[in-house]
Amino acid sequence: MSLNAVVHLNFRGQARGALEFYQSVFGGQTTVTTYGDFGMPAEAPDAAKVVFGQVVADNGFRVLAYDVPGDEIPVAEGEPTTRRENGTTITDEPFFLSVSGETVEEATGLWERLADGATVIEKFGPSPWAAGFGMLADRFGVTWIVDVAAGSAPA
Known part of the structure; x- marks a missing residue:
């Protein structure tokens, strides 16, 4: 049996931008599906947000991401906690x-x-x-x- 652990990142409105950025860094193909693609009415506030997204590259890189529904929370300003x-x-x-x-x-x-x-x-x-x-x-x-x-x- 073979297992693959893949990180799944949760964003608040930044998933598409993050996936596009990671694709520019690591290469590969980006897949993005929105809540609207799954039937949410186009006028709903979250319709354009990412319900499923991933970047998969031939070099082995893979990351998943989505937008948690609800209000967008901007990336924290200031120093990282690490x-x-x-x-x-x-x-x-x-x-x-x-x-x-x-x-x-x-x-x-x-x-x-x-x-x-x-x-x-x-x-x-x-x-x-x-x-x-x-x-x-x-x-x-x-x-x-x-x-x-x-x-x-x-x-």
Whole structure:
């Protein structure tokens, strides 16, 4: 039996923008279905919101997202709730998304694209455990870890 765990992100009106952004970072195909597509009347306030969305890329990246019905809540302003202090990650968040490149160059490219509009928590660079590691909160408030795959630690 084979299992695949895929993150499903919940937004308040930003799902389409987030999916389009993640597709621009990771490539692949985006699928978006709205509440209206499932029969909600076009004049209903949530009709244009995403009830099901995903990005699937040939490189193995996959993410699901939807808009929770109801009032939109803007992305929080200010500092993310995650920070690095003395080499330790301090957070109240229940999860991070982690993506690993096979090479420093691949991971650097992902980092640079994800960092557009993001708050950098720890700048991408060499670390004791990987040839490249960084942490950021993207423009949608999702915290990402970008690193180079295991076994690539600096000598």
